[in-house]
Amino acid sequence: MVMRQQTRRFPLPEQCDPPQSPRETLPTMYDLPSEDPEEPGLPDEFHDYQPQLLRETFQPPAYQPDRFFVATDMNLYYTLDHPLWHKRPDWFAVLGVSRLYDNHDLRMSYVLWQELTPPYLAVELLSPSTEQEDLGKTQRTSDEPPTKWTVYEQILRIPYYAVFSRHTDNVRFFELTGCQYREIDPAEERLWLPEAALGLGVWSGMYEGMERKWLRFYDDRGVWIPTRTESERQRAEQERQRAEQERQRAEQAQQQAEQERQRAERERQRAEQAQQQAGQERQRAEQAQQRAEQLAAQLRALGIEPEP
Incomplete structure (x- = not known):
């Protein structure tokens, strides 16, 4: 905190009564x-x-x-x-x-x-x-x-x-x-x-x-206290740096959005693959059941009752 000194005053000459300014x-x-x-x-x-x-x-x-x-x-x-x-x-x-x-x-x-x-x-x-x-x-x-x-x-x-x-x-x-x-x-x-x-x-x-x-x-x-020109140059440099930071943030946001899109695409592809695998498993199960039914029918035609 700056302590201010008492301001010294320049003395005025003596004046008449009443005094004038x-x-x-x-x-x-x-x-x-x-x-x-x-x-x-x-x-x-x-x-x-x-x-x-x-x-x-x-x-x-x-x-x-x-x-x-x-x-x-x-x-x-x-x-x-x-x-x-x-x-x-x-x-x-x-x-x-x-x-x-x-x-x-x-x-x-x-x-x-x-x-x-x-x-x-x-x-x-x-x-x-x-x-x-x-x-x-x-x-x-x-x-x-x-x-x-x-x-x-x-x-x-x-x-x-x-x-x-x-x-x-x-x-x-x-x-x-x-x-x-x-x-x-x-x-x-x-x-x-x-x-x-x-x-x-x-x-x-x-x-x-x-x-x-x-x-x-x-x-x-x-x-050193900056001059007007230096202050303007500093402000311009600060604005340039802020603009560069905003550009970098925008690029980072764009990169993050692209990464999120790629992750979503990979998840979609994994979901499709899982769905395809489930469909293939269902088809194999259906084919296995059909073969079992055909074998049972052939055994019955030969007079053999298939075990349950």
Whole structure:
């Protein structure tokens, strides 16, 4: 049984009396830009397909599909002191929130003072231009936005953080312990996420026509969560196997019916043979009686009375 942790809430600012709702006093998803025009384009297809694989395989069994949210390359607004400051995780997941904004709309961004629940897991895909930022190795002044590392660790306090390099196929996992991230080195390049009841690990295989190492999720048995294509392939294979089993059962039933027909034919033939034998025995008995009667008649003609 999965024990759920208490959901951490993003603090709201003090308000006047009577208080107004956050949607009346603070910028919402609709007020904040969903894209950063100054951000350079993503370097390769890997930044499209890797988050897609994470999205497909992130299926936490303790949560209904409408009670968690995952996003790729989405603006994440995190501070009321600077409402326009944001980060764009390559991929992140939030547990215990509605999949839809305000339960009815697709999100354009994720605004912490509106959502109240920070991400549970963030994943960054390292590249030469972003590695220093993603690992918190760049220096910032007090009037500049903090690094992703600082935001994830000190402001959002995201419990788990993973960075993965397509160039080295190296993954690094970090767990929030106390007030800072602690790097962990699990065996077989895997990280267990207890509240999600899923693990994140490095998988070697074919995805979207590319054979390489990928990050993807696995279940509590260590089995990789299937993608939609894999699930469809498995269902097709299961249907093929069921059809083959039905064909074999039909053939077996046909063979059994043929065997029963042959047994019935043999029984009929034995019954006919027994009937013929009985008829032959009756004829022999009749012939024997006739011969006895003829012999008795001949004896009587000679004046000899046959013994009874």
